[in-house]
Amino acid sequence: MHPSFDQDREAVTAAAQAEGVSPLIITGTSVKDxxxxxxxxxxxxxxxxxxxxxxxHDAKTCNAATLPALRxxxxxxxxxxxxxxxxxxxxxxxxxxxxxxxxxKQAALAVELGMPLFLHxxxxxxxxxxxxxxxxxxxxxxxxxxxAKPYRLQGVTNMVVHCFTxxxxxxxxxxxxxxxxxxxxxxxxxxxxxxxxxxVRRIPPDRLLLETDAPFLLxxxxxxIAPGEKSRSGRNEPRFLRHIARVIxxxxxxxxxxxxxxxxxxxxxxxxxxEAGT
Numbered sequence: 001m002h003p004s005f006d007q008d009r010e011a012v013t014a015a016a017q018a019e020g021v022s023p024l025i026i027t028g029t030s031v032k033d034x035x036x037x038x039x040x041x042x043x044x045x046x047x048x049x050x051x052x053x054x055x056x057h058d059a060k061t062c063n064a065a066t067l068p069a070l071r072x073x074x075x076x077x078x079x080x081x082x083x084x085x086x087x088x089x090x091x092x093x094x095x096x097x098x099x100x101x102x103x104x105k106q107a108a109l110a111v112e113l114g115m116p117l118f119l120h121x122x123x124x125x126x127x128x129x130x131x132x133x134x135x136x137x138x139x140x141x142x143x144x145x146x147x148a149k150p151y152r153l154q155g156v157t158n159m160v161v162h163c164f165t166x167x168x169x170x171x172x173x174x175x176x177x178x179x180x181x182x183x184x185x186x187x188x189x190x191x192x193x194x195x196x197x198x199x200v201r202r203i204p205p206d207r208l209l210l211e212t213d214a215p216f217l218l219x220x221x222x223x224x225i226a227p228g229e230k231s232r233s234g235r236n237e238p239r240f241l242r243h244i245a246r247v248i249x250x251x252x253x254x255x256x257x258x259x260x261x262x263x264x265x266x267x268x269x270x271x272x273x274x275e276a277g278t
Contacts, residue, residue, distance in 0.1 A: 001026060001036045004215045004235050009040075013048070016238035023047050023273065024238050027084050027118065029055035031069045034079075041078035049273060051118045053083035059094035059102040067105060074113055080271040082110035083118030084162060087131075090122040100127060107135040107156065116158035116270055119179075125170045132156065132177060158270050163213050164196070171199055175207060180270055182209045185236065185244050187251065188219035197251045209270065210248065210263045212241050219243055 005012055016024060026041055028034025028051045037050035052073040054062055073079055085106040087099050110117045121128045136155045160180040164171065174181065181203050187193045200208075218236040222243055245263070249256040268274050 001033055001040060002215045012237055012239075013044070016241075017047070019239040019242050021238050021241045023049060025080065025267075025271065026050045028052045028073075029084050030058045030061065031066060031073075034070070034073055038073050038076050038079055042076065045078070046274075048078070049080045049271065050078050051081040051083050052079050053081075053085040053106055053118065054102060055084050056086055056088040056099040056103065056120060057091060057093040059099045062098075062102045066102070067109060070106065070109060071113070074109075074115060080273060081116040081118045082106055082113070084120050085117070086120035087124035087128045088120060088122045089124040089127075096127075099124075100131060103128075104131050104135060107131060110159075111136050111156055114157050116160070116272075117156055119159055119161050120163070121161060121166070125166065125173065129173060129177065132159070160209055160270060162211065163217070165192075167195075168199055168202070171202060175204070180207050180209050180266065182211045183244070183248060184211050184213045185217045185219035185222075185240065188221045188244065188247050190220065200248055200251050205262050206266060208248075208263055209266055210241055210245055212236050212238055212244065214238055214240075219247070221247070 013024065016022060023046065026037040026048060028037045031054065034050065034052040034054075038052065041048040041050040052070050054066060054070075070082065074082065083106065085103050087096075087103055089096060107117060119128075156178075158180065159178070160182050161174050162182040163184045163186065164174075164181045165186050166174075171181065183196070183200060183203075187196045187200060214236040216236055218234050219240060222240060245260055246256050249259040252259065
């Protein structure tokens, strides 16, 4: 629902479907954008889905109406996860205590509703992990990380660390917590993606998810987008997921179609959409 797609959103969706990239999951990053994502996804049942959450950059906008709004959005059939939520200590667009408070509240909401968590973490691994444990990764009585009253939760149903670009130690920590790992076109960047190219081999086949993070992170090595066509000012699109899959398959020394089958089934299992293998 990014403004860069306002003029050709339907064409972008159709182009992705033509490349076999379907269904699509639209990420919500604020209450307003999550509502827009839900409403648009509802117009395309079975082809589009959405998440509902508040990105750490926007945590400063949260108030007493935020959780009720997310809870209401989560009740819609098109909404399949809570998030994008988490911590970002790299940009600090919201104060860190505010980020921690609203990450914990959204994680607890996901546990309450039995929904997957779509997670964002950047330069905040210690606090990020502590909050996930606090809200019930192990399903036991936990003291609230932000100081609220202790509570008992059953544990997070599923969680994915979106756009993973971290260290080997962080990867191992997230896998130990039972998280899925999301990999984007970052791996296609010869400047920044070299570490990820080796680490992606350590992600178990049943824990890998592919994503574009469109309109951001256009694969740097995407030399030719389409005959006679150029990307709009470097805008990434869902249809380029096939290219990302090809690069990851090369890094894992795996057949591209096998990787596509595995990650497609992981996606369906994680979000609970459709039947595995279809």
